[in-house]
Amino acid sequence: MYQYNKQDQILIEERVNEFRGQTQRFLSGELGPDQFRALRLMNGLYVQTHAPMLRVAVPYGLLSSKQLRKLASVARDYDHGYCHFTTRQNVQYNWPELSRVPDLLAELATVQMHAIQTSGNCLRNTSSDHLAGICKDEIEDPRPYCEIIRQWTTLHPEFAFLPRKFKIAVSGATHDRAAVQFHDIGVYLVKNEAGEIGFRILAGGGLGRTPIIGQTVRPFLEKQHLLSYLEAILRVYNLFGRRDNKYKARIKILVKETGLEKFTAMVEKEWLRIKDEMLLTNERIEEMKAQFAPPAYDSSACNDSSFDTHLSADAGFAKWVKYNTVEHKIAGYRGVYLSLKAPDSPPGDMTDKQLEAVADLADQYSFGEIRSTHRQNLVLADVKQADLFTVWQQLDAIKLATPNIGTVTDMICCPGLDFCSLANAGSIGVAKEINEALDDLDYIHDIGDIKINMSGCMNGCAHQSVGHIGILGVDKHGEEWYQITLGGSSENEAAIGERLGPSVPKDQITATITTILDVYVKQRLEDETFLETVKRVGLEPFKERVYANH
């Protein structure tokens, strides 16, 4: 992974010092709440229900074991012993004290971590494919470009006060695992007819209140122009994005209101002017690629036969391998998902002990690296098949081996009403209840690939609008109700879920979900996934059953 040089390190330390000064000025009354609000948000600090919430950046979801251990000690020393992984592959702490946040940040800086631009109306953390560099369907590893973008976005002087937040995702594979089409700017590595690799650039995608699928502004961009193109898009957005209404301030609204053709023309005009001043040299790209060179794989890893023996001898192991591991481009290796969706813990949460145990596992079995996924799980990307049985046992002992990746209990879930001051309704409790109702693993495995995404409010942090089943918490006269959508997807076949009907009260949400699953099981043709069934039969059969008694 990318190793900080001296300059990178100095920058994050200087940012800690700046934030320490800003916090002191606020605490002494010199800075007003509104001014401090904007400044602290640009450093990941929200004021939440119980305490400030601090969001720590995990650039494109890549972590070292050293960083994981630091996240653990910070959880212990500044929080209640746990942290939460988000859908932007970042980490959140829900209980730090404001006056101690500068010290917390100074500790993170010792392991090259920070909270720069993790919130506020600025360029946010760039997200990517959690299987980058190991998947078979990759055109090129996106991470070098993510790091180039990370550096370009960090403290960008012109784009620190945008109309609204701005998110970029990069994917280098043919299968989109990074929800690229739902980002302000989406970047796909693609091959053109001449066989050259470059970028397809999308703009104007987004989730939240108005989910919109991004549109292509440039089908093929030579690599050397990546930053100038991004800069041109950002300049047009910064100058012309709406600032009169925060719900219409995202670039998706600008693209929609301006029209794709005109928007593209504005971008291209600016880009033609600046493209030759901002060239990414081949040398720079190669240097960055070297930072993400493949680890020293063992070429004899595929000679192992113990893996097959364990597979046939232990059904529990076999099940885990089927659901929680993934094919690797190197023979004899697999990628391993660590499920942060154990039935009895809030989705995405990890304790300090778990973090430390995973750091040890990463050191021993996966070159000391860990990845976070946008579905709020972790990945050990490079595990030898001969080690999988031991890794499974050790993960099981720390409750990170629930074999439910990609199944109905692998829900994306925001912190909801329990922690978040924006939420209308709880989500963690509902996730727990759904989990309890679906406690039969065989049934879960039988219904297969279903993505449930649940957000506690319209802001849609858990991407409910692109869940195969989306659950959205709404407030109805002070009560928690839930609106359901079906058929959304954030992958290649990007789609926004369709509303099933009137929202349901809290005491019926679990029954509603099980009814929906039941309808699917009855309606599905052989091997048909949930999403395929919904596409084929439409919403009607689901409506009939869910609202049968109304």
Added chain:
Amino acid sequence: MQIIKDRQLVENTWTFITDDSPLPEIGDITVTLARWLADKEQLLKRSSQAGVRLNPSDQIEQLADDLSKIAVIELNFPIFGDGRLFSQARLLRSRDAYQGEIRAVGDYLPDQVFYLARVGVNAFEFTDPNHIQEALAAMNNFSVRYQASTN
């Protein structure tokens, strides 16, 4: 009152004249874009210098032919979070090769000075005199830059 110009404290010699006030006979003045476009000839006939105060929604392209005659462009922050001025400064320096003074005025924070300096703003006027020293210090908040800049 003192302002920061090219990282030094200097005495301010400029006055902003609102659209409903008459033009004074002497003294360096700035006016709104609308007044500049309307009274350009009269402004340039005066013996003192003239400049323009831009608001975030102004089209800087309207000044394109006049830039060589304008000594100061003020970028006026109605609220500190309005980031359009950052792109305007950048365009004035890089696209339009504007050589005169670009001055930040209005409701903004010393914390923004580092960014503003990097997009080409070289003078800073604050309504709160306490902000001057903070702003001077904030210019050195970061020694590392990832992006090319105009300063």
